[in-house]
Amino acid sequence: MEGYNVNLSVRKGAWTREEDNLLRQCIEIHGEGKWNQVSYKAGLNRCRKSCRLRWLNYLKPSIKRGDFKEDEVDLIIRLHKLLGNRWSLIAQRLPGRTANDVKNYWNTRLRMDYSLKKMKNKSQETRKTNVIRPQAQKFIKSSYYLSSKEPILDHIQSAEDLSTPPQTSSTKNGNDWWETLLEVDDTFERAACPSLELEEEVFPSFWVDDMRLSARSCANFPEEGQSRSELSFSTDLWNHSKKNS
């Protein structure tokens, strides 16, 4: 276990403007990463975690400030339903937003609404709650796409292809895993996000396209030049489903 406070003289607490400038200049010169060296190079008396956090959550130029827009909130709700508290994954789908931002937003604004709505629904009816559980593991392990020698890309050429793969054990119920994921219990979403009604035509295409990409990434090794992080969404989804299965 690396020691977070090995150096007892390491500064903690709020960052000053001078520290921000030092960190910004250091990263402009040396680039991101190598966080253990950043504090030394920048002349900061901060631990690497603190430097990394400050940069990723606050100083990075691409960070978007201000209130979350309606479509961003829609997306957070949907992604949270899909991924749970995988804030970094959710944030990856929201350009300019950090995992911390998303997490804070959820915890301060959406969580209460969501739990209240859930309680209300529970007391109103006895309908069984369908827990949305990603089933990528099933899809992948027994999938035609993986067991087949045939490259997945040969089959998947369009969004429609995803809903019509060859019949296998994984599709014997006629339901594909992504279809399960896409089933939206919209009770809450529509209450919280009136825009959903208007954007019905927009989101399905987003999801199908998105899942198609994820399925491709899941089923294929990284292409040359493709970084691990580019696959993180799908691989993490895989891990997530394994944990929950």
Add this chain to the structure above:
DNA sequence: AACGTGTTCAACCGCGCTGTA
């Protein structure tokens, strides 16, 4: 103005994962 309460969000902390020797 002073105080209490609620909200927001930057920052800290512990842990798990991954890469490497």
Add this chain to the structure above:
DNA sequence: GTACAGCGCGGTTGAACACGT
């Protein structure tokens, strides 16, 4: 196979701020 170091993530905390009385 194992120990270690580094990185990144999610949960939590607490200071700062907003608002109501």
